[in-house]
Amino acid sequence: MPGTSAPSRPKHSERTVSTYCYQCVAGPDLLKVRIEDNVATEVTPNFDAATIHPAGGKVCVKAFGLVQKAYTPNRVLTPMKRTNPKKGRGEDPGFVAISWDEALDLVAGKLNAARAAGLTDKAGYPRVAASFGGGGTPTAYMGTLPAFLGAWGPVDMSFGSGQGVKCTHSEHLYGELWHRAFTVAPDTPLCEYVLSFGANVEASGGVCGVKRHADARNRGMKRVQVEPHLSVTGGASAEWIPIKPKTDVAFLFAMIHVLLHEHARDRLDLPFLKNVTSSPYLIGPNGYFLRSADTRKPLMFDLGSARAVPFDTPGADPALEGSFKVDGVEVGPDNELFTHRGIEARPAFAHLVDHVRSYSPEWASWICDVPAATIRRITNEFLDHAHVGETIEIEGVTLPYRPVSISFGKTVNNGWGGYECCWARTLIPCLLGALEVPGGTLGSTVRLNRPADNRWSSIKPGPDGFMDYPMNPTSKEAWISRPTARSGHRTLVPLVANSAWSQALGPTHLAWMQQSEDFEHFPHASPPDVWFVYRTNPVISFWDTKRIGEAVANFPFTVCFTLTRDETNHMADVLLPDCTDLEGLQLLRIGGTKYIEQFWDYQGFALRDPAVTPQGEARDFTWIATELALRSGILEAYNAAVNRGGHGVKLSGKNYDFSLDVSVPHGVEEIWDATCRAASAEITDGQSSDGLAWFREHGFRVAPFPRLMWYLYPRLVEQGLRFEQPYQERLLRVGKELGRRLHEQGITWWDRQLEEYEAIPHWRDLGKLWEDALAKHFKVDISDYPFWLVTSRSMQYSWGNNVGLQLIKEVADNVIGHGSVVMNESAAARLGIEDGDRIEVRSPLNATEGRVVLREGIRPDTLLIIGQFEHWATPYAKDFDAPSMNPLVPMLLDLTDATGSAADLVKVKVTKLRGAA
């Protein structure tokens, strides 16, 4: 058998099954599974989708773990119930196998009791809670469970599993406000120059991100990576600038300084600034827009008529700089009116110019530990590549061509400083006309604005010529003084809006913190009566994981959908084995523009067709959801929710109706057949009604998605709207109102967060903010903790729920740093630490242990721990002996920003452990 790769054993049968992978937020992507003798043996790309999928129908390394995920001997294969009423890390749960009937009755009994007691408790918090991980991707695997939750009524989804610290949180909120950008990406296929502050696209950008950036490199795109350690992405970049952690704000402010103070104005895109931003809006003495007294429209000073005119005056040539004598009113918080006559007022742009005068590269240099010349050179290169004034034709429409972009990784755009960074990252493209235009900086998708089918349809005219935004109210009458979820998201964070995603995007750690401490004048947050957990392990993945574990142990009834035993389901009352990725049936929307770098020229649907017979007693999620609905007495509401599209696709439309009979339970295939039919009809405008059998044969169905819709600019111009930059008058007012509401209720513990609501953000010393908070809270001398500890995503592990898979560990170990503490060679040498030594890394909160990997590609003042480990219950992973930063990062209000996020960042010290080498 010379040189063959196939084994000698004869095969009885062989076939392939099409499915999708949405294990990470950068998906979904398409794949095929090879089935030999009814056993899944091989994952391959789906080359049938080569021409419609941005990455040629390929999937990343994580998808190759799916076969082991189905067959791992560590799976929980029957429903289990806990027999030990005591919960905690040291307690043996005493799980015993039970039947599905018993398990579902047990869960339904608790649900029915909760309903009988009232859907919310005395404080107004939902009695049922649910936590899902993976940045929302679990919905691609949970069948009709979202319809069940929708039918149930209020569900508290604010117990975070990593949100706020593991996501790009500030970008989610401010991005949606400014340019419908839940996540932000370069228009990589056209971009020439990307300045990436820690955006680890080669690890977390998915196959589309990797493909687009590789194409761009071959084309000559320059990417400069600014980050404390040389990440996978940094390695693949043209240049690495090792910046001090959490000082990106200063670098960005210095860039604005260079653009505004070191170059002629005509290097900027002045028409863009005048016509598509609020730069010309005049600012009153109280800091609010100066408005027309009668229409309340913001005023600009028209150079043509030499008078102040409303912002939407046709033919106006607004001034960007200068001081003008004008009349007008300001509308302050709670509609306070300030009337002015004959005052001197300057445009927002002029205020910006003044504001950044002192933020020179020399100023930033000592903060960032980056030479001023480097900051200046990078800014100048950025400007040189902006092609200001040039245009490009996209699908017959002429648009500005600005092939420069700035992208952020997490820790840059979450926690304190996130606002400033996101503001600067949105403003700089505005100065060059590079926001939401070909080659420039784009948003990818919406999760807070509605409707969410695409970004264009979410654009609606709002106040002052800007896009509307669904802020949570801060007026005296409408402010939601009683939190609707334990995080208090709608009460504390106006920007988080009120979509299905809002709960998960609030200050989710507050929900956890309140399990052990009350916040003054805030309702006491009881544990939920019933807590559902799926595809998440917050006892490992959140911050201060010891504290999370203690809170989880106190929850009275926890239901975990379970692949294998883990640290969170160690505290569960019931384990329900659901079908894994390759076992369940589901139809998913694909295409259009999605997270990260998923920009398609098509949109449609893909089927997750079971490739593997469910192992053991594992059940399809749709079956579980239907059974729960039936047993908890909400079948009709559940079926109605399915008909409404609560599971992803509305079953009826203008000229089709595949709605299910709401009075009877339906089988899994019946539900998805109707869904497939509705999807076929939706995408063909009622022409087709192909069902499940068609999708099983073809795998996916798409229709063209106009590339023009990648860009917001044409739609914005069409509607006569402007980007809300540079001046944040609305946020300033909202912040003042929020402060008043909170103070009226006696709440002062959110005062620090109120400071973030600035019209033009000031630089603040974030390093000192962190150090002071840690020193104050833990009463330590922070100089004893000389290193910054940061983390980094791993393509192999991130979001994959796959830490227990041998294949993933095997291949991840080929990438430097996994499972270790990465440290700079020289810094280690000063401490007598050698490669491979075992060390303790201790923050003021807690400590972790691991082996040192010495590298040159990391700052001497920084340590890196990739991913999230330190498992103690998850089979296989518990033997890794891998360190994790999560136990070391405290949940502190002082480290919580106004959006409710913090950052994966803490000060630590290291100790070489004895007897280890």
Place this chain on the structure above:
Amino acid sequence: MTRWAMIADLERCVGCQTCTAACKHTNATSPAVQWRKVLDIEAGSYPAVSRTYVPVGCQHCEDPPCMKVCPSTATRKRADGIVTIDYDICIGCAYCDVACPYQARFKVDAADFAYGAGRQMQHEAEREDPARLGVAQKCTFCSDRIDFGLENGLTPGVDPRATPACANACIASALHFGDLDDPSSNVSMLLRHHKHFRMHEEIGTGPGFYYLYEHAGSPAAAEERSARTTPTAPSRIRSRGVEPWHQKHWDWKAAGNFLTGGVGTGLFAAAAFAAATVGPSPLLGLLAMVLVGLGLLLVMMKIGRPLRAASVLRQPQYSWMSREAWVAMVFFPLALAAVWTGMTVLWLAAAALALLFLFCQGMILREAKGIPAWRAQPIVPLIVATGLTEGAGAFLVACTVLPALAPLTRGAAVAVVALAAVRALAWVTYRGALTRDGAPTKALAVLDDYRPWLLIGGLAVPAVGVIAAMLAQSLVEPLFVLAGVAAAAAGLGFKFLLITRAGYNQGFALPHTPVRGTGHAGPAVKPGWILPSEGLRQGGP
């Protein structure tokens, strides 16, 4: 003609290991067996640091050293350039493993599963292939897919069904596969337009695996030649699995063949000299034969498929291991006949074969192209000199024990010292060659640590012992024994270390780190090596 080749575009590769995983799926390899993998190489000093991702695996060489050493003919090269292994013929000697300068070969002796023994998963059972146990395995370029494709009119490298799984799966489209002999193929076009290199070009194997490191690029790229923070000198290198590591398959048993084979053949040569001068010593002859036989027995114990041991004879036209076996096949009957008959001519003929056997041993190491400390040309005289010195040492001891040999004692003693001196000279030459050509740092450290033992223990002690014995009135015999034992032991120790501790493989190296979008290619990186210039600077041997 067709010449299949792989190209890795280092500007595109991001080290994600999707190709690694895809290969493992398609080829159902055991845990830790990675026919394809991607290296993660960091070089430079903070803050001028580069990080390069380098796909590696079998390079399907034009002149594959693995094939030339294979004694069983299991490894062959197809007309289209693909190097194959026939699992049904391979004896599992792992000679190919030490001959491969790309560390591409694996050998798994017992079934291994992701979650351990007794926890075999369904797909592992479905794909279990006992034919692969105990034999060499490596990347096949997915030859079955290529053959299937060609049979069905598809173009490998273009049609996924006819293309290696790693290239298909590569999410960065960094891996390209195609026919080098077709000037219009994807790979030919890429090589024509972009700068490229092959790894370890200096070894001369003609790899069928190319690395693109600088694209012609767009006008924008041509204009953009800004300062790039790549290192100017790779002073520190951190990486996983990049620095040479010690070969795993040739253990003490393999070393045993060189030890006892060396002593045995050397001893037989000395015994033949004795037969020609003072008369035959059957005991000595038999002892030498037993030693040589013991070495071969030890080798049999280490190969993966001992029942196929006879296949070692299949490739005398290339493989020095086959040649060694053939020599042994003739040596043993001839030596037995010599011992049996006592005929001097037979003794001398058998001795000639013994020396040939010894030469084969030197050549076996010489052809192990994957191990820099073995492949150096002066290894052959060193191994021969070492075997002869050991044999002479053993003979000297025998002279003190066997009265019939007593007249030869003084001559043997002089021979021991002379051979030890020749051996020392051979060692200096050998070590000098390593300095000149460069070698893995760790291998040199092992060798240098042993230098006093070889030169003092192996030359000075025997020389002083022999001189003392010549001058002494008493303790003459113990001094000769000391000299003989010291001379032999030093050589035995050297060979044991050479095989089991200095057997570091080639590791990986880059003549250039790649351009990433803009800028210039970076300097060469060769982790874990003392490069020729550095070695000379450090003073050599």
